[in-house]
Amino acid sequence: MSQPLFATAALIGIGLIGSSLARRARRDGLFRRIVAGTRTQATAERALALGIVDAATTDLPAAVEGADLVVLCTPVGTYAEIAAAIGPRLAKGAIVTDVGSVKQAPIRDVTPHLPPGVAFVPGHPVAGTEHSGPDAGFPTLFDGRWCILTPEPGTDPAAVERVVEFWRRVGSNVDVMDAAHHDRALAITSHIPHLIAYNIVGTVSDLEEDAQREVIKYAASGFRDFTRIAASDPVMWRDVFLNNREAVLEMLQRFSEDLTALQRAIRRGDGQTLQDRFTKTRAVRRSIIEAKQA
DSSP: OOOOSEEEEEEEOOSHHHHHHHHHHHHHTOEEEEEEEOSSHHHHHHHHHHTSOSEEESOHHHHHTTOSEEEEOSOGGGHHHHHHHHGGGOOTTOEEEEOOSOSHHHHHHHGGGOOTTOEEEOEEEOOOOSOOSTTSOOTTTTTTOEEEEOOOTTOOHHHHHHHHHHHHHTTOEEEEOOHHHHHHHHIIIIIHHHHHHHHHHHHHHTSOHHHHHHHHHTOOHHHHHHHHHHTSOHHHHHHHHHHSHHHHHHHHHHHHHHHHHHHHHHHHTOHHHHHHHHHHHHHHHHHHHHTTOO
16 A cells, blocks of 8 residues: 555545545545545435545535645536635645546636635546446546646646646546646547537437337447437536537537538538548547557
8 A cells, every 4th residue: 555645635526536536545545534525415424334535524614624635526617616615724735626627617716716825736537437426436437547637837846746646646647738728629539529429319309209219229339329428417517518618619610510521421422531531530449449548
């Protein structure tokens, strides 16, 4: 077992990501003490019953008191309110990080509420499943996956390095980049695919009852994959799209243009254009497999 990286970690939110961090930290001794801050008493009690935290409370300012690491694991739309509540109780020298899928919005919403001597190192573990809640987590969720950190210029380098080491210890590969660059890159690799999945599955839900039954009965692997993605936490993804709207709209426009080109090729019977596009996309899949991110 490795030496603890932090004495006390406060996990604000104990869903899939928070509970996975708690399980991994508990397994590998990364924290001496783990406190969960939750929205409901039922979730706090469940986290305690699972044995993945040492204490749990719905009083978020109390949860962060004395913590040297605070991890925001709630939907990004909640960050401003949470940061305003916990800011006055953060200890000098504490590090605050997060797990949100967008990064400019957390910098905007969290930084103004942090007292002097507290560093904010925004983070995004590119890992997850469609499940949520404290029972959904597992300690190997982050193994071999990327975690992207987007600290602002001037952030204490020692704080950044401690957060880098934390994510490495939970199994992640770590990249550091500009927040705007992150949001644009993830718009196409993560956000647009989720939007497409929600839309396709939503179209099916609007079909007549007989057609819906046939879709469910004869669902091929492609549609099943869409339904898995579309089962993701609706509140979390609502907040992602609202807080990364510029990058999402830009990439959605490019996607729409490419889709129109495919529509034109099908209408004209242009098999070569279709084959060329499908060959190119096949190569992308092979690259993902080679990078061990499949």
